[in-house]
Amino acid sequence: MSNQACEPCARRKVRCDKQQPCSNCKRRKQDQCTYPEAAPTDRVKRLESLVRSLGGDPNSDGSRTPKRARLGPSPVETQSNDRDAGASTESERGQPILVEQDGQSYYVEMRAWHSHLGLEVNQQNEVNHDVLMSRPLISRTKPDALQGLLRADYNINLALQHPSVQDANFLWDRFERNANPLIKIDFDWALKGLRANSTDIEGRTSLKDPEHTFLFCLYLMSIVSIPEEECTKILHQPKQVLLSHYQAVCEQALSRSNIFCIADVIIIRALILYMASCAASIERLSIRSLFSLMGLTIRNAEALGIHRDGAILRLNPVETESRRRLWWHLQHLDLALGVRCGTTPLTLMAGWDANVPLNVEDSDLNPDMTEAPAERKGLTSLSYCLWTYWIVSQQREFFSSNRGKLGISWASNKSLPHATKISLINTMEEGLNKKFLQYCDPIKPLDILVQLTSRALICTMRMFTLHPMSFSGDANITDEQRHAQLVEAAIKSLEYNIALNSRPEIQRFQWFINGYFQWHAFISVIVEVMQLKGSPEAQRIWDLLSDLYTYNKNLLELSEDRRKLHAAELITSAWKARQTADPSAYKPACVSILEPLLSDNRGDATKTQTEVVGQPLGPVMTDEDLNAMLDLEFQDIDWGFWAGME
Known part of the structure; x- marks a missing residue:
């Protein structure tokens, strides 16, 4: 039996049983269990280094009382390491390690645990994980909560x-x-x-x-x-x-x-x-329940050390890349759920350091690699995920530079100057163009999806900055100009939605596209068409609404979401006003579709109410109610209702 850990275990920083081969290498199979040859002089140097780390002097006569063990770097080393941000982080947190117990890996970060595990320090000032743990890392004698x-x-x-x-x-x-x-x-x-x-x-x-x-x-x-x-x-x-x-x-x-x-x-x-x-x-x-489950998942991921970059933990390139993909997708999904709950995820502003995954194909990676592959130029099969991760990284950067004062809804934050919002949006747009959009191939489905979804995001952000409930004011923009820009941004946002739903190359991603319908843009154009009534400019919006209903069949499922029902009622009522103002106007396709659906819906509601109460039920909104709503302006709308995802 060797007196040192095998090279794979030493590299992974896990406990080695020092057999030939050791149990860890047997289980992983791809590792070659080899042990370093220790010359006598190397052993002497190692022991001398250990004495120094304990505060002693190997050349002294032993009369001096040794100091307490120091597991971290010296003040001089710390000053040197502070030149590097990653090293600075480690000097503050303690050296992160992965240790194994009962065949499971555990992440340890705090120095107090290093002492608990009895970790030694070798001549390179690196933690030696060969020492047998005096106590188990995790106690399994107690049941888990709940x-x-x-x-x-x-x-x-x-x-x-x-x-x-x-x-x-x-x-x-x-x-x-x-x-x-x-x-x-x-x-x-x-x-x-x-x-x-x-x-x-x-x-x-x-x-x-x-x-x-x-x-x-x-x-x-x-x-x-x-x-x-x-x-x-x-x-x-x-x-x-x-x-x-x-x-x-x-x-x-x-x-x-x-x-x-x-x-x-x-x-x-x-x-x-x-x-x-x-x-x-x-x-x-419910989205809120998923958001809570996401919090539990992220905390478990932290316990496994996935929030720390694999390079810091000295993992091989494949494990490092695997953990990066996992952590960043957790952050992306956490942010998406947070937006739909109206809550800023706390991990967005936390100090984790997992790097963004490499822009490589899966075929560029294999379990036997010891060096990470070079990143590819242009888009890869990972590019859709990478652009969403890049957006998360930008949000983190905004948080860091503003000390967390910018929430996920910064585009609609009325206290933030309009010029600052536009600057942030321009920064994101320029970054997307440089890193992703310039490489998009218009015949590749995933590239099409990257291009349309990223542009739709920027358009939606611009629309929010112009919304009357969030516009911060700008001396260079009149109210009429702001309103015109808002309507144009809303129309453009819906045009991107139509493109996403109508392109046959990306129909296989329809399940994903349908989950992110832009209700604010939808209700904005409905309010606008109410105001225009018989104006010639209204025809563009009516054509837009007809295309929207043609390519968004789920909008016709009025019983599953009350927003869809109310939107349909507003549209048909707006059409009545237009018909009164301009009898020669032809009926839009969306109105021809919605009118019989609304009639059927009201009939079903009446039948249900009669069966339960014995009295007929009127429509959700009377004609008088709907006619009164034709005088609505943007500030009169309950935007929280239309933004709700439940």
């Missing part, structure tokens, strides 16, 4: 809950085509191995519970991403039935994973897919 809330049924055989092999292959195909390009949280070659096991009856029996959990969340994500017709034709069940079934299976599998104390990174990936699926299908679960 265990009664997660009632897992261990009598259910998860291997039997998978779909048929044929259906599983179909769901995998749809995941890889529709969802994976937008949620790149694992490498394609890693998913390939998992697919092989999940589409084989015998292979399923070898899967562990965390792998089953990830697969069920993947199936749920796939079903969210496919249209109703495919569910009925290929899977032979309505989409809502499939969603309910796999949501229940996902939650049962997650309940076995103890989401309060997650020990396996694959469960973090599973939760991302679960939350992304439910957020895209907004009528299934």
